[in-house]
Amino acid sequence: MSNSDQASFSVKGIAQQLGLEFRGDGNRPIHSVASLASATETDLCFLQSLNYLDQLQHSHCVAVIVPVDFDADSGDKSLIFAKNPHLAFVRAIHLLLPHHESEPSVHASAQLDPSVKLGQNVSIGANCVIGEGVSIADNVRIAAGCIIEQGCRIGPDTRLHAGVTLCHDVVLGADVIIQPGVVIGADGFGLVHEQGEWLKIPHLGSVRIGDKVEIGANTTIDRGALDDTVIGHGVKLDNLIQVAHNVQIGDNTAIAACVGIAGSAIIGRNCKISGAAGILGHLTIADDVTITAKSLVTKSIEKSGTYSSGTPLMENRQWHRNNARYKSLDKLAKIVTSLEKKL
Amino acid sequence: MSNSDQASFSVKGIAQQLGLEFRGDGNRPIHSVASLASATETDLCFLQSLNYLDQLQHSHCVAVIVPVDFDADSGDKSLIFAKNPHLAFVRAIHLLLPHHESEPSVHASAQLDPSVKLGQNVSIGANCVIGEGVSIADNVRIAAGCIIEQGCRIGPDTRLHAGVTLCHDVVLGADVIIQPGVVIGADGFGLVHEQGEWLKIPHLGSVRIGDKVEIGANTTIDRGALDDTVIGHGVKLDNLIQVAHNVQIGDNTAIAACVGIAGSAIIGRNCKISGAAGILGHLTIADDVTITAKSLVTKSIEKSGTYSSGTPLMENRQWHRNNARYKSLDKLAKIVTSLEKKL
């Protein structure tokens, strides 16, 4: 980063830009941001919860964004008050460390079919391969080694990081971010039995990704069998997630890493699916549902709320003893019922 | 697709080609296929189960392939009767939308070692890298960005989609399909302890993949330590599956996404392993075993059947209460036993 990439503000200047109140010395300079633990004397930090109060008190930062009701001792640090300190901190990052893109360019080694349509200010990295009839809108940046097969359409301001594969006819919206190694549009796992062998079902659908979607590294999203697999606007997917054919994910749903979603599942809006959860196929999940980590959803969820499965972590010996009992839990319950009747 | 890619049939013509009975107007034209929900008036659909009867009744399709005992009202749609409607539908797709491959060609940017042996009608995409002594049989199609290391052998009619990596000396059978991002033949996770540190075990085996195998996006299959990892004929693997070193998978077994199989596990034929299941190492699973989603197989299974582990999904508060009890399930069982004795 050249110096011109980094802005400089006073405590007061930052607070004003963010529209927030501050307390303490407003004139001290802020050059950058850091975590409480590694901050130096010109860094801005944030405190999301009082669990980290001890870190705040030992921090070398000049100023901290704190919750509006913050009232603890913070030494001589300047305080900036925000309803959501983390959100205010992200905005401060954009002020202090504005992101400058390099000049758009198409690398000489990229292999573009002559029919590819390129918008304004498009960047395409080394060794990309872009197939027949692909259309790429303005301000799209595609990093090295991406493969974009025939017929794909990519909306404006979308960014593909290195080594992304879009199979034929995949459609990405505007402002989408795809992390490295993602595969979108591979054939789904569609099979029918034919005399003891599996026959492959042709996949005639595609994948449609909405605007402002982010997809994490090495995640896979399969194309639909007949209709499309559809990812709504504002959906955020973490790494190593499997989205099977014909899944639909509603707007602004966030899904953490290692989740698997089976075919034709329909997930509502504003859901939060925690890491390594599993969702069986051909079911529906309502809006505003939270699934906790490693839970398995085996049937439709019709009501907003938080749902869980799984058992608690135990010391291994205790776990073995309880597990042995679990195998005969039904018997145990029957004994209790018969004891109840006797009394 | 040019028009010549699309055939046109009457209802009667399709039924005759598939060797099936039909009912209703046999002369109406069928141009394509679709799901019941999105079909238009020249589309063929199928109905696998009466759960979708409502969709059928609202569909705009011209004809539907239904089970032989189908007897419900379907308006004026023509009906074609099949034992397995989905299977008949897949055959109809092949009739209506025959797949035409592009002309075989080796892209100018592909890096082939001079010793590579190419069969007839082989296609190799842009930026592929193919190492010393690799042998590629007739009609193989390799999409862009694949890396095939020295000594690999690829059987006839096999297809590698974009960005596949075959490490050295991997052997693929005939008619295999590999989806993007798959890695076959990386070193297994073989370690021995040496004075508190881990020493890597050299991996001298390879991976052998049978005929008619399909492998889903970003799945990984490790090479064997001494002997080979072996995937039988007709095996179907979904996305993001881990197959560890020296695993053996029997013919026609199908494994859904996110499954992990540990080293030296031996899995029988015609098994169905559901999504996110785990299989520990050095165990054997019999033929015709079904494992339900997210189950963990911790010891050998000697008898065909369906096996499961895990607990049901619950509303979060109920789950917390039950989980608290699970931690002392063994105690609870002991109390019940002592109560029984008292009575």
Added chain:
Amino acid sequence: MSNSDQASFSVKGIAQQLGLEFRGDGNRPIHSVASLASATETDLCFLQSLNYLDQLQHSHCVAVIVPVDFDADSGDKSLIFAKNPHLAFVRAIHLLLPHHESEPSVHASAQLDPSVKLGQNVSIGANCVIGEGVSIADNVRIAAGCIIEQGCRIGPDTRLHAGVTLCHDVVLGADVIIQPGVVIGADGFGLVHEQGEWLKIPHLGSVRIGDKVEIGANTTIDRGALDDTVIGHGVKLDNLIQVAHNVQIGDNTAIAACVGIAGSAIIGRNCKISGAAGILGHLTIADDVTITAKSLVTKSIEKSGTYSSGTPLMENRQWHRNNARYKSLDKLAKIVTSLEKKL
């Protein structure tokens, strides 16, 4: 492999080189190694446990490395005695099959920014893309199709297999091995809510990988939000593992495939995390902790030991019955308590 890659020893010669005792004919030649089941008459094998005694007795090998207290009948095979037969066997492999690297070279198709600093004896494969300011130390070997973004630093003797992606400013130590398809340094899954939508948190940290680390195929390690994600020396990661932003993993910890580790988790040294385990974020795991397969760690573990969660595999009908009871386990426990009081 040319003949010169393969050394030849007598039984006595191998035993002497390894500093081990032997019994039987010391003059018989050993040319290679194999598993007990596939060995031929000039192969060396090892026996780690008496579970494989039957295989040993049927093996055609010339010699076997066995535990020091081995006392069973082994026919006329020569025996070499070792405290840890597997470790001795690995050393024997390095004697018998020494690994010869090909001559270092930078492939003509590799795209290196002019500012890249290359050490001595560096190999860079076809179609690699290496960005501005990257520094690569002596004896590094980078296979085909790797993408190394600006500012990365790679320590001596490190090996990147095919198709690895290092995002900007990632730091790898010495003697690191990265298997194909790995993505290091993608943005973490950091989001804050802003008026019902998710706002992306910029990721200003990076990833630092220690010496002697190995990382398995298609594993992902995200960069930190403010501070770095840190992988200690001697850490071994299997395939398809997710390591989220700001995770810290202590020296010599080994983690099996399909594990997911959420953001800011701190894992101690010498831990063993089995396959498909999950570790929630913002918690700490002590040194020398073992987590069994598919367990979920939901809070900090302060004491060394073995921990588990999950339920045993059951025949599917039995599982359904027990699961139905699990939903009312809390009620069952309350009934037992009231029965106890009555008696």
